[in-house]
Amino acid sequence: MLVSVEVQKKAHLFLRENGRVRSISEEYFPEILLYDEKGISEKVLEFDYPGILEKGRKKFRTIFGEYDGYYIKTYSQSFFKLSSMVERYFNYYLVDFYNVDIRLPLRYISEKNFNYYDYKNGIPDFSGIEIMNFKRHTNYYEYSGREYYFNDYLKLMDTVIDEDPDIIIMEGADSIIPDWIYESNKKGYDFYLGRMPGWNVIREKEYFSYGYTYHKEMTYIPRGRSLIDPQTSFIYSEGGLFGVLASSAISSLDPSYASRSTPGTLISSLEVSKALRNGLSVPYHKSHPEREKNIETLIKADRGGLVYQVRPGLYWNVSELDFTSMYPSIIVKKNLSLETVNGKCKSYETVPELGYNVCIDKKGFLSYALEDFLNLRIGIKRLKKNMKSMEGVDKAFKWMLVTSFGYTGYRNAKFGSIEVHESINAYAREFLLRAKEIVEKYGFNVISMIVDSLWVSGLVDSSIIEEIERVTDLPIELSDKYYWIKILPMKGDISLGIPGRYVARGMDGNYKIRGIMLRRHDTPEIVKEFQNEALEILKNVKVPADTEKYDIKKIFIEYKEKIETRDVEIKKLLIEKRVNRYPWEYTSTNPSKQVLEEFYGKNVIYRPSEKIRYIIYSEKPLKAASEGSDVDYSISYYLKILRAAYDEIRLI
Template sequence: MQSQTTEVQNEIRNLPPSLLISASYDNQKKSAVLKFYEPTSQKIILWSDEIGHKPYCFSKLNPEELDFLQERDDVLKIEPVKRLDLLRDEEVTLSKITTADPLAIGGTQSDKSIRNLIETWESDIKYYENYLYDRSLIIGKFYEIVDGKIQPHDVEIPDDVKLALKSLLWDKLQNDSMVDTKQFEEYITEWANLLNQPIPIMKRLSFDIEVEVEIGRIPDPKIAEKKVTAIGFNGTDELKQIFVLRDPNIEEGKNDLDVDVKIRFFDDEREMIEAAFKLIQEFPFVVTYNGDDFDMPYLYNRAERLGIKNSDNPLYMMRDSATLKHGVHIDLYRTLSNRSFQIYAFSNKYTDFSLNSVSKALLGEEKIDYGVDLDKLTMYQLANYCFNDARLTYRLTSFNNDILMKLLVVISRIGRMPIDDIARMGVSQWIRSLLYYEHRQRGALIPKREELERRSSGVVNDAVIKDKKYRGGLVVEPIEGIHFDVTVMDFASLYPSIIKVRNISYETVRCPHEECKKNTIPDTNHWACTKKNGMTALVIGSLRDLRVNYYKSLSKQENLTEDQRQQYTVVSQALKVILNASYGVMGAEIFPLYFLPAAEATTAIGRYIILQTIKRCEETGIKVLYGDTDSLFIKNPTREQIQKVIERAKKEHGVELEVDKEYRYVVLSSRKKNYLGVTKSGKVDVKGLTGKKSHTPPFIRTLFYELLEILSKVKSIEEFNKAKSQISSKIAEYGKKVEAKEIPLNELAFNVMISKAPSEYVKTVPQHIRAAKLLESIREIKKGDIISYVKILNKPGVKPVELARQDEVDSKKYMEFLESTLDQITSSMGLDFDTILGKPKQTGLDQFFWN
């Protein structure tokens, strides 16, 4: 429960249009608190519930059977209410139990929580989320307060943008497959009106702290016994400041700060922290990097230790995160380590989540390295080091015209969730929140996980994927060898398209209507509803159509302002993040609305579409070389053949097929999901690509890229055979160096980021943590640090680069890693590692053969 005690500004009777940005719960007032960002004054206004809303849950027992709860002081009333049961498609009567406090419903292990006493529904939703859903309040939307009442405020959308939406509704949706087309059009219109609302500039401040270092000990934010030595700030309006605590034992050094950075020295730590708090209070948004775990709790507890009054402290601590009493805190470490942002928003540009790695990948900038430990820095060097960390943190929110802040606002609008929750939680929580909101809009009861499990029991087919209860996407056997002029055809958003076109949702697959059983799903014993639009089909389908048919083309229109163009690009990107993850979420057992037959139906239809498309390709005279889930590799097709297959896929299955890549050549091995392709521009794609991962030792990465360079130049089979010979020679050359221990230690290093402090690893201790523990004797190790280690012959099997010697390197282990990393290249080319190294060839390996 995100709960805090705040001064709430309900004396304000009127508020100009402001962005609803977050929500929390006030423990003392026992009410929801909304946080509005007013873009003109650039302040956050706190608004306490004015309608007397209270926490509640549902029971299927009647009020008389719940009499024993009436005796409790924290139970306010029990009354019968009607809700729609989507699983049975009927209205049901429930008992609504209203309480004075969310903890009366859940959140404790004792009998105080009603959900521990009886079976309840909707008792595991955070209270402030409940509040937002019930009042149809959407985070990221503009509202105004008029005479003490909250009212939606929609900013007028330009005419040409409205026109583009109309053309989508009329041109693209006429023959749509939705059961209720009108309802689908309404959803699309509502989404477009919401997502086209402007996004104001967010006034914000980043900060970073440095703490006194003691060799071999990590500063504990809970105890906060070491002095804060520096606090760096970077904010909107070009605010650049650094506070430094003077120390007579540390040399002042030379001022190499940029001229626009204002430095302020303090003789008293308490005075410095109080000045920092005053500055933080001026900003509605505060941004940190790993601030939830370190900077915020350390500063909060250090302030308490120094006797600073809580009323002067703007920070507020929660169980596993930190926020501001009057603002919003965004921890970018939590945001950027979210795989949905990493993969879909930022195209996997970074592979570990340290501030340095992310900044290097997204900004082309790095942390400052003076080549000495922090305790050896002069005061000005410390100032520069600390300010630069704050600057990089701020830049991660401001680069590319504030794209990250805008993405967070747009995803808040879609996920119906506070921006600080969006920034910390994974995509499954966003989609859960969106679907819970939809249930409330329909007056529908949110089903329990156990109900969905019972309904899917005994009705699904056999799975063939390890650790999964249903079959996944189809992988077509590859035709081995080298193939020139290969086109890759890709189904745009295949699973979201299937969910929409075939009406897939937990309540529509195996619906209770007898007449729908004829609408069977291929390769399963399931059917889909023909009477009503499924909730998931409506939500995911409307978002999918908006992205594919509206925002993608809208962002390319020439008559847009730069701000409009960027907003539509951001919206398209946010939709991509959610759509790409949507099926994975709904097909994951941990998702609260996971329904096995719906997951199985989606992949079964996917397999059917791929097989049918392969058949159409063959009928059109196209040779299919390989297929993987949502893409087909086809040999040298004509434009007319491609167009014919695209049209058939749209007509027969309602899905969009498009050209994804054109390869000069592709090498396919007998293994599925293992191929190597070179595009016409010379870019080499290797499926899997361990060689590019950041933890791979630099010498292997160097070799990997040298091999890719050789492959990129191949234009014929003769050149390919020469390339095989060159690649064999290169690998042999590196292999000899490894065995002779001639490769420098820093080139042998595995570089792995630690995601928690070494002391937190108890049962299983990974290799990089073993190395980190050896390092603790010479320097401080904290979460987010990169540990560089080499593999050695003696126990514990690894050593930090700083402590290792060349003669103790375990060459055999490096040869094994070299072989497994390069296997993606060598196996697809039919090269045998042992033969390359001049060792006897192992039997049983398939010979490479040509077409």
């Protein structure tokens, strides 16, 4: 079983066999591949630079077929330097490059067809992996009853090297290790936690996503084993250790890297690895711009998933139907991929609404790459009901599959294109509508539809589910049944409902709640308490006749009296808000501004994104004072909020 790989001067593999770890070193000479239609890449034969071992002609395969191009063989150490020199030599855009931007360990194990961990009966098997889990305290780590103070890192190092784990879990490692390395260097110690001295480094980086700029610090990774920092790992926080290991197994990334990657990086690594394992070369910048289309197609194509206009109100006996992993299933079932959508071939299927032609006489690469993974996830989803350890795996895989769709629309996606993205959406709308037609044919009413799920008024039986599966060829499940669902109106327009605000009482005994005051951060505690207490009573309501018996008006009046008689602790009335401006940047005098100015007067400046807490002491005009101020709260204001909270959840 492979536990770690690194590629520096040589490739080092660390394998665990019969409880022992063995390391193998091997020379590795990666190749840069070039191709262009006009034959410009021939000039590479004249190109000279230190680090080139060999160059010449080479036939290589890509998803579009075989190309007769050129290759340059290099030392692994000079690979990235050299590829950027070659790019510059060809002015970046004259020639297409292949396999040049893939992390070398990923490339190495994919080309040699190694796998992290083993599979047993089709699911990843993690038994035999040695794990050290350090528990973090304020100034020391704890492991099996022993304490390692933060300044005693050499003792920690000794223990790690003695125990020789494959994986270290250490909360806050990414922020403390640089300090340890710095101090040990100054004192002349050789500090490391790997199976060899030294560290691997993930460089610092800044990136921009959904309107925010993010910064990632430089990270040190031990050599020959993996280090997971729960604080910096999204996958760990979602799927735990098994989630990290499973995503590592599926994406061929080292657990250290897998744990620090986004689901998007994981899924694209999976695709790249699948390509290399099948002898396909991976383009650097794909030369596949968005196809010209007329304005009508553009308008039709530039739509997302289907969302139905819900009508606010109370609905009894509701079934929820969900397509399982709908978008990835569409990619797989409809053979969608960069080379099949509007590709050249003999037989086609036409995408609804858009009229794009999709090849069906050859398997599309993206569809192929996701197929096994999708089946694995469906298997694991079934397993997790009896196997607790699979829950994290399922969650990690779910995130990866969710991203697999969005990533097809990214301009640098290796195996997707905007047309693939549009086709997935078009199929999804079509199938959701077909499901709606089937449900309506049997006399049920559809209350709400969102992208891949339907709420149906009435109890749907399995024959309808089977019919939808037959017609759409996609897996769908009856995921929940509800005694009642209350859909709340839009704030600005009470006759329109929105899909994101509802209270649903599940037949399994749980509530599904979205967008009511209970869920908002700026709701005072007393109001949340009221809604919680009231919902506990409403849990007993199963049929319309129960509403009289379990009326929550009594509780409302109780809380109302509490507020009126000032029988409420001040801390339960605090409203918490995240500030998004400096006090002088506000244009209206809202509570946030008032409180910020109050602090500003005391020479305290809150920065945007910090939280403030305040209490309202006058309703008209609205006046707020910070936490701890000596004011009497405004009864009318808090009664107004309580009333709104009552209206949100009352059934009669």
